[in-house]
Amino acid sequence: MSFMDAGTGQIVANAAESERAAFIKRTYVHLAGAIAAYAIVVSFFISTGIANAFMGVLAGSSWMWLLVMGAYMGISVLADNWARSGVSRERQYMGLGLYIVAFGFISTIPIARAVMMDGNIVLHAAGITAALVAGLTFTAFSTNINFSFMGRFLMIGGFVAMGIIVAGIIFGFSLGLWFMGAMIIFAAASVLYSTSNIIHEYHTDQHVAASLSLFSSVGLLFWYVIQFLMAFTSGD
Template identity: 55%
Template sequence: MAQLDIHSGTIVAHASETERAGFIRRTYLHLGGAILAFVGVESLLIQSGVAESFLHLLQGSKWMWLVVMGLFMVVSYVADKWAHSAISKEMQYAGLGLFVLAEAVVFMPLIYIALSKAPDVLGHAVLLTLMLVAGITFTAFTTRKNFAFLGPILNIGGLIALGVIVASMVFGFTLGLVFSGIMIAFAAAAVLYSTSNIIHEYHTEQHVAASLSLFSSVGLLFWYILQFLMSLMGDD
């Protein structure tokens, strides 16, 4: 998980109620902006035909998706570092923008397929994601418990999940409903962890980095809910 910059602002848990409320409000406003930007970029990529061409490229070789995943991990690391920058706000926003763009590119094939085969499933996935995020957010803010202990668990679980995904690509087996279900639970825990950090761990000037972390977790949850629903549709 990302390391927090300790040189700017006050830790949210130690800040005044006014500072804390302002930080949380800015974080969720930036999250909303990131989601709107993601939708706009995704729509442009699909309508321009880039998504279809990208899908054909991926279908041409099983190794292409591994390359895309590797590039996404590198870009995500750079974007997160920029978003945590204490140098300038411009660098922080550049990190958030870079991550939104990378996320839109990675989501292109899945959303294109969903729109082509079952557009209703996409709407259901969005609704279920919003409901789960709302429930997790309510839990985090009402209990006020610090879920920082989830960090190491998520790191280990993420490495295991990545290994399984890579193995499925190399050996050609499908992951199926069970894996998607497990990953939904994993992503929900990641949303809880990110939300808890917003309440307890971040500094009051790190709203851009906090929104990136939350956007990443929500995106992961949406990805596997959509995968799960599409797998169900395929089994019918």
């Protein structure tokens, strides 16, 4: 079943202009709220020392990263399923909230490391991410092209990237600037794909699921921009 099947409203592309505008507004309001909640969650994990404890656990064994990644992927699938649920709006918000907490927890690692290296890295990464997202959003809305065809390529690219990451963890080699740069391009494509789906593919009552999809893409972009800046700063 596709994600469109869970919605009861009209597909956005076929809805009246006022309904499309209202749906897009709700989606981006929820995205802004998700980003604000994410910032609070990350600040909490770092200020309470949870992030440092988490880094200590991961430092004990490279295999711990595999377990964490597996758990995160499982939670992400569950959160997405809840956010697309037609059972209740409460279930949808539970999915969005679950994903924010899970991504906030796992991303405390690069953020905490960036802060220890140079506090400006996080600010620069946020600025670069915001600029890229703004440009990609403008592209999606101004061209009005349906980029849903990118889905299969992103899926294949995601599997390839995951294989490289797992190999890096198992064999202990650094992924380097080239990989981080490639992942920034991949994440940017994901943002464009998610934005296009908001315009063309979702139903008008699926703003929670749409905001989660876009938040996850923006979060991935932010993650790899931070990684790239840290690798660049350290000269790796």
